[in-house]
Amino acid sequence: MSRETGRYRVTKVHDEQVRAFIPHPLPPAKPPLVVAGEIAETHGAALTALARLGVAAALVPSTDWFLYGFVRKEAVLTSQIEGTQATLRDVLTYEATQQTDRPEDVEAVCNYVEALTYARKQLANPKGLPLSTRLLCQAHRLLMRGGRGADQQPGEIRRSQNWIGGSRPGNARFVPPPPEEVAEALAALERWLHSDDPLPPLIKAGLAHVQFETIHPFLDGNGRIGRLLIALLVEHWGLLGQPLLYLSVALRRQQQEYYARLAAVRADGDWEGWTAFFLDCVREAADDGVDVAQALHALLARDRARLVGHKRATVAAIQLLDELPKHPVVTVPHAADVLSLTAPPTRKAIDVLASLGVLRETTGKQRDRVYAYHEYLRILTGDET
Numbered sequence: 363m364s365r366e367t368g369r370y371r372v373t374k375v376h377d378e379q380v381r382a383f384i385p386h387p388l389p390p391a392k393p394p395l396v397v398a399g400e401i402a403e404t405h406g407a408a409l410t411a412l413a414r415l416g417v418a419a420a421l422v423p424s425t426d427w428f429l430y431g432f433v434r435k436e437a438v439l440t441s442q443i444e445g446t447q448a449t450l451r452d453v454l455t456y457e458a459t460q461q462t463d464r465p466e467d468v469e470a471v472c473n474y475v476e477a478l479t480y481a482r483k484q485l486a487n488p489k490g491l492p493l494s495t496r497l498l499c500q501a502h503r504l505l506m507r508g509g510r511g512a513d514q515q516p517g518e519i520r521r522s523q524n525w526i527g528g529s530r531p532g533n534a535r536f537v538p539p540p541p542e543e544v545a546e547a548l549a550a551l552e553r554w555l556h557s558d559d560p561l562p563p564l565i566k567a568g569l570a571h572v573q574f575e576t577i578h579p580f581l582d583g584n585g586r587i588g589r590l591l592i593a594l595l596v597e598h599w600g601l602l603g604q605p606l607l608y609l610s611v612a613l614r615r616q617q618q619e620y621y622a623r624l625a626a627v628r629a630d631g632d633w634e635g636w637t638a639f640f641l642d643c644v645r646e647a648a649d650d651g652v653d654v655a656q657a658l659h660a661l662l663a664r665d666r667a668r669l670v671g672h673k674r675a676t677v678a679a680i681q682l683l684d685e686l687p688k689h690p691v692v693t694v695p696h697a698a699d700v701l702s703l704t705a706p707p708t709r710k711a712i713d714v715l716a717s718l719g720v721l722r723e724t725t726g727k728q729r730d731r732v733y734a735y736h737e738y739l740r741i742l743t744g745d746e747t
């Protein structure tokens with residue numbers, strides 16, 4: 363399939379002529395994107411997998427249960443695509459201990475969680491911002507907050523020409539639209555998102571991501587905001603009740619193909635190739651989420667039974683175990699806070715869970731000890747983080 367997805371405009375950057383690409387507004391046209399054959403099949407499989415993920419989440423006592431871990435898993439993975447080194451364990455340990463010197467890598471992941479949380483609240487609130495360029499700018503402001511993003515114009519649409527790959531625009535792999543074209547390109551994307559285009563919503567979410575990456579409206583953080591956009595659309599369009607899909611696992615695993623598919627839309631108009639790839643990533647991520655959710659559920663049930671049968675079990679220990687999915691890394695003060703208890707019964711609860719091997723001390727120190735729900739984290743992280 364071949365079609366034209368945009369036009370080139372020759373501009374000058376630092377006395378050098380470059381060809382900037384300005385995408386045509388969505389949807390794909392001449393010819394339109396047809397949902398048939400392989401795409402229809404892959405789409406069906408992705409929807410089925412998403413529905414199963416929704417059911418798996420509904421089986422546990424509260425959705426907070428998976429939400430905490432799954433959202434952070436996505437935050438870590440989307441940041442790893444960017445080059446951030448922090449692991450899920452680093453982030454959870456930081457959240458439990460609140461050390462004052464937060465490493466920049468951990469900050470980047472926490473910022474993603476805040477940006478997502480903020481955007482979801484806006485969309486859920488009738489008086490909040492709608493799905494819009496403004497919403498994405500506010501999310502970008504939160505994402506780029508702090509050390510590393512400070513000089514990347516947080517929250518602002520770029521005012522200069524950027525490029526992808528290469529040392530300067532002249533030898534870049536891809537030069538996004540000139541700055542004066544960006545606002546209109548984003549406005550067109552926003553209009554399309556609110557239009558009644560009959561393409562299936564999941565496919566539209568994938569198209570919107572490509573369009574956003576092609577516009578590349580920010581100086582940095584375009585990949586992460588574009589992936590956050592997918593998460594928002596999947597929830598907003600009712601494909602999943604909660605942001606439980608950690609798509610970035612699949613995108614990172616196939617990072618070269620991810621980038622190549624984005625490039626092929628621009629170069630060859632290959633929306634079909636992108637769409638099949640994207641839907642396959644969704645299916646893979648949702649299937650993985652179901653497996654992980656079931657394994658976590660089984661682990662919790664098993665550990666609860668072991669704890670209840672333990673002669674030193676206390677009510678606080680059972681309560682703490684029930685809280686661990688939302689706080690898989692704890693310290694005594696942190697757990698005391700969660701349980702609204704004083705330190706002595708909290709310490710006893712932690713000791714009981716440690717003697718059962720549920721919690722493991724991770725620092726080897728005598729003071730300021732940190733305990734992790736080791737098996738839970740092993741299942742949650744898989745071999746990815």
Ligand SMILES: Nc1ncnc2c1ncn2[C@@H]1O[C@H](COP(=O)(O)OP(=O)(O)OP(=O)(O)O)[C@@H](O)[C@H]1O
Nearest residue numbers: 443444536575576581582583584585586621624625
């Ligand atoms: N050839 C390409 N055409 C269009 N978009 C691309 C291409 N290659 C990469 N991208 C997109 O650009 C993103 C990188 O842009 P940027 O550095 O602004 O975002 P980031 O969030 O800081 O980093 P990252 O996306 O790597 O996490 C990639 O993640 C991808 O989504």
Ligand SMILES: [Mg+2]
Nearest residue numbers: 444582583584
């Ligand atoms: Mg970057």
